[in-house]
Amino acid sequence: MMHSSDEEYFNSLIKKPTVFKNIGCLSVTYTPPYLPHREEELRTLAKYFKTIFEEQDEPLRKICITGPTGSGKTTLAKRFGQLLENIDKNKNFLLVYINCRIYKSPYLIISTLARKLNKAIPPRGYSFEELQSLLIRLLDFYSPKVLLVLDEIDYLISRVGTDFLYTLLRISEMTTKQWISYIFIAKNLNFIHQLDASTQSSFQSNHISLDRYSETDLKDIIKSRSELAFYDSTITEDSVELIADISSKSGDARYAIEILWGAGQCADDESSPIVYPDHVRKAKALIHPEIRREVILTLTLHQKLILLAIIRKLKHTKNAYISTNDAISSYRLACEEYEEEPRRHTQIWSYLKELSKQDVISTKISGEGMRGKTTLISIPDISVETIELFLMKSIENQKKTVEHAEK
Ligand SMILES: Nc1ncnc2c1ncn2[C@@H]1O[C@H](COP(=O)(O)OP(=O)(O)OP(=O)(O)O)[C@@H](O)[C@H]1O
Numbered sequence: 001m002m003h004s005s006d007e008e009y010f011n012s013l014i015k016k017p018t019v020f021k022n023i024g025c026l027s028v029t030y031t032p033p034y035l036p037h038r039e040e041e042l043r044t045l046a047k048y049f050k051t052i053f054e055e056q057d058e059p060l061r062k063i064c065i066t067g068p069t070g071s072g073k074t075t076l077a078k079r080f081g082q083l084l085e086n087i088d089k090n091k092n093f094l095l096v097y098i099n100c101r102i103y104k105s106p107y108l109i110i111s112t113l114a115r116k117l118n119k120a121i122p123p124r125g126y127s128f129e130e131l132q133s134l135l136i137r138l139l140d141f142y143s144p145k146v147l148l149v150l151d152e153i154d155y156l157i158s159r160v161g162t163d164f165l166y167t168l169l170r171i172s173e174m175t176t177k178q179w180i181s182y183i184f185i186a187k188n189l190n191f192i193h194q195l196d197a198s199t200q201s202s203f204q205s206n207h208i209s210l211d212r213y214s215e216t217d218l219k220d221i222i223k224s225r226s227e228l229a230f231y232d233s234t235i236t237e238d239s240v241e242l243i244a245d246i247s248s249k250s251g252d253a254r255y256a257i258e259i260l261w262g263a264g265q266c267a268d269d270e271s272s273p274i275v276y277p278d279h280v281r282k283a284k285a286l287i288h289p290e291i292r293r294e295v296i297l298t299l300t301l302h303q304k305l306i307l308l309a310i311i312r313k314l315k316h317t318k319n320a321y322i323s324t325n326d327a328i329s330s331y332r333l334a335c336e337e338y339e340e341e342p343r344r345h346t347q348i349w350s351y352l353k354e355l356s357k358q359d360v361i362s363t364k365i366s367g368e369g370m371r372g373k374t375t376l377i378s379i380p381d382i383s384v385e386t387i388e389l390f391l392m393k394s395i396e397n398q399k400k401t402v403e404h405a406e407k
């Protein structure tokens with residue numbers, strides 16, 4: 001039974017006043033209904049895909065959205081998808097969004113798409129070729145048109161090469177009735193350099209390039225997001241300006257929104273009814289612009305453990321770089337702590353490579369002054385405290401889900 005003072009404490013916790021009206025509106029998965037400074041681009045998409053609603057068969061349509069981190073690529077595509085779904089009363093088309101960082105292989109992507117068309121298809125058990133012809137048959141039977149959004153396609157291509165892109169485009173050509181249209185999202189157009197000239201030029205001509213946000217853009221974005229997330233007049237104009245100023249160095253709206261979220265949390269922690277610039281400063285000190293929380297969530301358990309190990313070692317030694325051997329011995333300790341069997345050397349190397357590809361860590365070969373050549377590991381800009389906590393929580397959650405699934 002709960003003791004009455006425990007009950008009072010619990011009550012005071014859940015009834016604690018808060019500046020947040022709807023904190024979910026600041027989460028990474030939330031798509032806001034209004035995107036300041038992306039209105040033009042939304043219209044370009046609408047004009048380009050308006051044929052989706054026309055009866056006659058249209059040739060394959062594909063468009064590429066590029067721009068730096070936090071410039072709103074994913075959000076733009078998702079918002080466009082929502083708008084299409086809202087006006088598509090007759091269910092003329094199906095939008096499928098796939099993030100290639102999560103669905104890391106062509107097989108997973110094709111099977112996810114096939115399963116969107118027919119839920120009865122098992123996730124495994126087909127060869128890639130079988131899956132491809134199954135998808136073509138499904139598309140021929142399927143009446144709505146398909147708009148496939150492939151986010152972070154540059155990441156997939158850096159892993160598996162360009163063949164998959166041709167396979168995808170060919171699938172569209174092999175169906176007799178149904179076309180798939182595509183929105184490809186990437187940081188820049190570098191990934192098309194390995195493609196043949198005609199495919200390259202088709203990518204270049206249908207291309208929306210987003211710039212990083214300016215300070216005034218960010219101010220409008222922060223304002224519109226705080227109206228959704230905070231109670232009226234709980235954030236001062238100064239605080240909004242300070243967040244815009246801090247995040248304008250990178251022009252990254254994600255960073256701006258993370259600080260906004262953190263500043264609200266700080267105000268709540270201090271039981272302040274208003275978010276002041278001081279809360280923004282505290283939030284800034286805790287939030288790390290380089291490592292993206294979504295990226296951490298997509299890592300496997302052992303990739304998280306090795307990252308945790310690197311962070312701890314960097315923190316402990318206070319050096320900018322640590323050697324791979326140090327990282328590995330620290331990883332073994334982390335495995336012990338979480339009661340996990342450490343992976344072998346070659347596996348660890350492949351985790352390190354993967355983390356480096358995802359820009360979570362950076363590596364370089366040691367120069368003069370060290371015995372032999374060794375790979376040195378660093379984390380860009382180490383204000384590692386919050387990342388460590390976030391990682392630990394994420395590892396614990398992952399272990400819980402695994403244990404739950406095994407029961
Ligand atoms: N114009 C905008 N209005 C409101 N919120 C925005 C706007 N642009 C971006 N955001 C928010 O900023 C964050 C980052 O945007 P988004 O994920 O779309 O960036 P991205 O370009 O896909 O970045 P990355 O290259 O890292 O994937 C999201 O939380 C998104 O909701």
Ligand SMILES: [Mg+2]
Pocket residue numbers: 073074075151
């Ligand atoms: Mg994105």
